Amino acid sequence: MDLVKPIPRPSSTTRPFWDGLNERKVQIQRCDACDSWVFYPRTRCPSCLGNQLVWHEVSGRGVLYTYTLARQPTAPHFADETPQQLAVVELDEGVRMTSTLVNVEPSDIVIGMRLRPYFDQVSDAITLLRYQPG
Structure with missing residues (x-):
């Protein structure tokens, strides 16, 4: 059975984030009232x-805030990606986002390691934000 991986469906609230990723840019919100970064x-x-x-x-x-190696697929769609390197990344602005790590061996993953974006275009309309060392 061929399974199609689920992809995000942008809403009016999230559209600028996804549009930015399609342009190879990371965009997050900042509150003009209190100067807090928001994600x-x-x-x-x-x-x-x-x-x-x-x-x-x-x-x-x-930086890598925390991670786990999912040795069992998180869903049948991801059976070809095990072990999945699931991560929480703390951006330099202070917000944290969940993602996956790429271009790194599991044995080389260290909490606190510096990370940079990896833009993974999964369709004509959607680019996912993953992270790699750097």
Whole structure:
């Protein structure tokens, strides 16, 4: 049985994030009211509840906050990707995002290692943000 991997379906709130990735840019929101960086995309700031969220391009660089190796597929669609290197990356701006690591052997993964974006175009409309050492 051939399984098609699920891909994100951008909403009006998340569209700028996905459009940025398609252009090989990482964009996250910042609240103009309290200067907090915000991720995941939303309509209100979680710090001050203001609605003055503005998209900003950032480097996307950060450090590995934590990770796990999923030796069993997280879903049948990902059986060809085991072990999956599932990660939480803390961007230099302070927000954390979940992703997967690429271009690194499991034995070389270290908490705190510097990471940089890897743009994985999975369809004409969607590019996923993964991370690699650097």
